[in-house]
Amino acid sequence: MKEQKKKRVIVLLLLISCMVSGFMLFNISDRPPAKLQSFAQADSLIAYELRSFSISDQQISRSSMEVDSTFSRKIYHIDLPAGFSKTQLHAELNRRFHALGVSTPARVSFSDQQMRIHLEYKGTVFRTVALHTDPDLVYHRDRASIIVAIERFPDDELLNTLTTFGEPIPIVLSINHPMEANELQKSLAGQYDRILFWLRNDENEDLMQHNPSVALRRLKQFENVLPNAKLLLSGSDNSPDAKNMAARTDLTFVDAREALYLHEYLGKASFLEELNKLKSGQSYSLAIITGNETTLHWLGEKLPELKKAGVELIPPPKINF
Structure with a gap:
């Protein structure tokens, strides 16, 4: 009796499965393909x-x-x-x-x-x-730069994603000491060559703004340990301390004091809208993006639109103060 009941349950389940499959097949086949309306x-x-x-x-x-x-x-x-x-x-x-x-x-x-x-x-x-x-028309392209900020050592997937963009987008790595920067540069050799360094403290705050004396000491150490390093100069253009500090060294900097900062917590819609500020007539020429799988996916969606609008991505300009 139990065996017969079990067979009935199996038959019922098979019948339900066939009905569901048939319903799905009907819906898929009955759905007309997209076509031009007019x-x-x-x-x-x-x-x-x-x-x-x-x-x-x-x-x-x-x-x-x-x-x-x-x-x-x-x-x-x-x-x-x-x-x-x-x-x-x-x-x-x-x-x-x-x-x-x-x-x-x-x-x-x-x-x-x-x-x-x-x-x-x-x-x-x-x-x-x-x-x-038309030879009388002038092709105007807006030049802008994008930097991807990485808080930890970048994995292969992230670096591969950046490489597939085919754009001169550097990564900036947070470091506390030039010896750390030296080791990171050695580890990334041959994988990704566009590297900047950002001096920050243990709380991930900009060291040049929050502890100028220690920051200056680190910069002087950079001149000995990694003199060809390129560093990020952040902060506000209204606070010249960082610029004055940079001017006391022979190091090369990327001036990001007026950069646009973007991160995942903006949400996709706001993130994509903010990137429009790199287009013609907008006030930003440099964006720093906190890099992860999500933000790079959003960036990959936006890049074709920026290029269509005439934005040419270039390496961020470097300066020696």
Whole structure:
């Protein structure tokens, strides 16, 4: 009797499992794939991408070409300065439209530096984006720098993530003594060469601000132990003590007194919004990010947008006071 009851339970469980699987399969197969809703939607997406590349309305003109008696194709004519990456714009348009079933074949004319990108849907080319190089336009790029602050020895995954960005982003390591910096530099040799050091006390406070006498002694020791080291100069521009202290050495510094400081506790939305301050017209040219898996993931999401907006990441400028 017990054996028969057990078999019934097993059959019931199998039946429930089949019903759940069938329901999931029905839902997945019944869900229509994403597709282009209208040509007006395509126009909106094109306009969005052009804005994200900081292409002004003055650089854009439109015309139409009659294909037959019932259809005319709209053509966007975009004037671009020399040095602008047409390939990157093409890649972004392809990424945007591919999910909607729209292909974006392109033809390049090297003689007149033009690229024509066709938007094709169900065998019909319905839009063309013609990119022209205008020698009278000047390509303005905003230069900015990013530093990733690491509170402990960086693991391989973090260093690999930074390397895959392909950008000149140094790490800054907190140290209390130049001998510690020397050991860290030896340990990281061949793994990551863009290294800065930040003199801090045991409470992770900036040593140059909280204990100037000890900080000056450490800086003098740096001149003997690691004279080629590059150190971070933090604090406020209104307090010249750190700058005066740095001027009493022959060491090289990165001036971060007016840097933008970002960390995970901002939350993703605020973190990404703050990075917009590196764009044109904003007041910051250097951001220091507390580095971990989360913040580097957010940074990786934001970098393409910054580059599209014309931000060029450069190594943070170094100075000898």
